[in-house]
Amino acid sequence: MGTILLKHAILKGKQKDILIKGNRIAVIADSIPVRAAREIDCTGKSVTPGFINMHTHSAMSLLRGISEDVPLTEWLNNIWSIEKHLQKEYVYWGAKLAILEMIKTGTTCFLDMYWMSPQVAQAVEEMGIRGVLTYVFLDNYDTEKSEKQKSECIRIHGYSKEWHKRCKFGVSIHADYTVSPHTMVWASGFAKENGLIINTHISETEKEVLSDKEKYGKTPVAFYDSLGILDSNVIAAHALWLEDEDIEIFAKRGVTAVHNVNSNLKLGSGYRFRYGDLKAAGVNVCLGTDGAASSNNLDMRESMKTMSLLQKGWTGDTTILPLNELMDVATINGARALGIDTGRIEEGALADLVLVETRSEAFIPNINFESNFIYSANSSCIDTVICDGNILMEGGKVAGEEQLLEKADEMAWKLINAT
Numbered sequence: 001m002g003t004i005l006l007k008h009a010i011l012k013g014k015q016k017d018i019l020i021k022g023n024r025i026a027v028i029a030d031s032i033p034v035r036a037a038r039e040i041d042c043t044g045k046s047v048t049p050g051f052i053n054m055h056t057h058s059a060m061s062l063l064r065g066i067s068e069d070v071p072l073t074e075w076l077n078n079i080w081s082i083e084k085h086l087q088k089e090y091v092y093w094g095a096k097l098a099i100l101e102m103i104k105t106g107t108t109c110f111l112d113m114y115w116m117s118p119q120v121a122q123a124v125e126e127m128g129i130r131g132v133l134t135y136v137f138l139d140n141y142d143t144e145k146s147e148k149q150k151s152e153c154i155r156i157h158g159y160s161k162e163w164h165k166r167c168k169f170g171v172s173i174h175a176d177y178t179v180s181p182h183t184m185v186w187a188s189g190f191a192k193e194n195g196l197i198i199n200t201h202i203s204e205t206e207k208e209v210l211s212d213k214e215k216y217g218k219t220p221v222a223f224y225d226s227l228g229i230l231d232s233n234v235i236a237a238h239a240l241w242l243e244d245e246d247i248e249i250f251a252k253r254g255v256t257a258v259h260n261v262n263s264n265l266k267l268g269s270g271y272r273f274r275y276g277d278l279k280a281a282g283v284n285v286c287l288g289t290d291g292a293a294s295s296n297n298l299d300m301r302e303s304m305k306t307m308s309l310l311q312k313g314w315t316g317d318t319t320i321l322p323l324n325e326l327m328d329v330a331t332i333n334g335a336r337a338l339g340i341d342t343g344r345i346e347e348g349a350l351a352d353l354v355l356v357e358t359r360s361e362a363f364i365p366n367i368n369f370e371s372n373f374i375y376s377a378n379s380s381c382i383d384t385v386i387c388d389g390n391i392l393m394e395g396g397k398v399a400g401e402e403q404l405l406e407k408a409d410e411m412a413w414k415l416i417n418a419t
């Protein structure tokens with residue numbers, strides 16, 4: 001079993017040694033007088049849990065910057081016209097590019113909604129982070145497509161049992177305006193039978209809510225609930241246009257809400273995410289970046305800053321989202337929703353952690369580490385990333401990153417030129 005000893009790291013303001021045995025944090029103490037296979041001097045570095053990005057479309061990193069300054073419907077049409085040409089190698093290299101960016105910005109686990117999840121799983125296995133990779137249902141109300149997707153989902157679920165333990169399988173219902181109610185119910189039933197999470201886009205725009213009210217006489221949330229879909233582990237991306245009754249349904253059904261602040265702002269979807277009301281109702285709230293084609297990066301620390309500023313700005317309440325809660329939103333809350341024992345630096349937890357270099361102008365004076373980390377610094381302060389007890393980045397460098405960037409760039413241009 002590999003051991004790593006982190007010497008003199010700052011954990012919640014106190015200097016500690018942290019011993020990692022295998023893939024878990026074994027001991028945290030003022031001083032640990034043992035020899036480890038690897039010893040890292042963490043003088044000047046603070047330790048935090050790796051971030052958990054609760055909503056993204058990893059391989060869309062190849063489409064960064066492809067559709068700018070347009071509303072969501074037009075944006076989706078632009079993206080879909082390129083995605084028609086997707087092949088396995090694009091998804092694999094797009095996912096690798098995304099994961100490299102995640103590691104460099106301190107993310108150690110992500111929930112992915114994208115095509116060809118076996119290729120994403122291969123990228124996750126090779127890059128060393130954790131991923132919950134979902135099969136995406138999007139049938140455009142076409143029965144033939146629906147049948148094809150059902151059998152493909154069953155097949156990939158079968159393969160997923162061979163995936164590395166850092167990868168989990170799940171089911172995505174793209175949205176209720178792209179998936180027929182019949183397929184939504186089937187996907188939800190499959191997820192329930194197999195104990196899988198369900199990921200979906202819900203109430204992202206006002207237009208979507210108005211259209212469901214006209215079509216079904218219900219909000220999207222009430223519509224999903226009427227189909228029996230929310231009565232399981234549902235992770236709802238966006239949840240931006242919620243009514244009071246929607247929040248009650250989320251609380252009653254244990255639905256997790258994932259804020260994607262930068263994507264919502266950029267696509268003009270809105271900014272009044274009801275964090276205070278969701279928290280008061282006891283709803284688990286997490287944070288995601290969305291895909292790089294909309295947000296345009298996968299930097300959780302940057303999203304945390306925007307979320308906090310925006311919550312304070314639109315509610316006029318500076319106490320609405322304190323720093324400790326903001327850290328939970330980006331770490332442990334995601335771990336809880338995914339059922340993975342990560343997101344915390346404690347003895348016994350999975351060893352998924354980040355070392356932050358504090359010897360720079362953004363951290364002087366270091367009166368409040370979280371405040372400097374989120375509001376003052378940028379993600380170049382992230383020095384070392386460990387996931388599952390393996391060092392993925394050290395001194396700001398990921399092994400093989402130059403070759404990966406070169407190949408991903410080549411694949412992105414090949415995909416764009418194929419259209």
Ligand SMILES: [Zn+2]
Binds near residue numbers: 056201290291
């Ligand atoms: Zn999305």
